[in-house]
Amino acid sequence: MDEGNTAAGSAPEISQMSFEQALAALEQIVQQLERGDVPLDQSISLYERGEALRAACQARLDAAQARIEKIVTGADGRASGTRPFDAES
Template sequence: MDEGTAPAAAGQDIAQMSFEEALAALEAIVQQLERGDVPLDQSISLYERGEALRAACQQRLDAAQARIESIVTGADGRVSGTRPFDTEG
C-alpha cells in the first residue's frame, strides 16, 4: 500500500532535516499510526519520533514567527513603521 512512507527519513537526524522534510516524515508517521496495523512496540517508537518531529517543526515555526515584522499604526490609523513581531507595545 504505502511502500514509500518514511524510508529515508526514518533514521535521519531531525536536526539535519528541513522543515518540509520533518513535516513530511511526521505526516507519514501519523498515517502509519492511523492505519492501526503497526505492532505496539513499533507504534510507541513511531509516536516518540513523531513527537520529536512535531517539536522540531514547532520550534522552526516559532523562530520564523519571531522574524516576522508587524506593521505599526499611529493614532491616526496611518502606518508609522514596523517593529519586530515579538516586541510588545
C-alpha cells in the same frame, strides 16, 4: 527482517532535516499510526519520533514567527518597530 522498523530506526536526524522534510516524515508517521497495522513496540517508537518531529516543526515555526515580528515598516518604507505577526493592523 524487521523491515517495518525503518521509519524510526534508520531515519535521518531531525536536526538535519528541513522543515518540509520533518513535516513530511511526521505526516507519514501519522498515517502509519492511523492505519493501526504496526506492532505495539513499533507504534511507541513511531509515536516518540513523531513527537520529536512535531516539537522540531513547532520550534521552527516559532522562530519564523519571531523573525516576522521583527520586520515592521512604516508608510515611508523604513523600519518603524515590531509588533506580533498576528496582531491586527
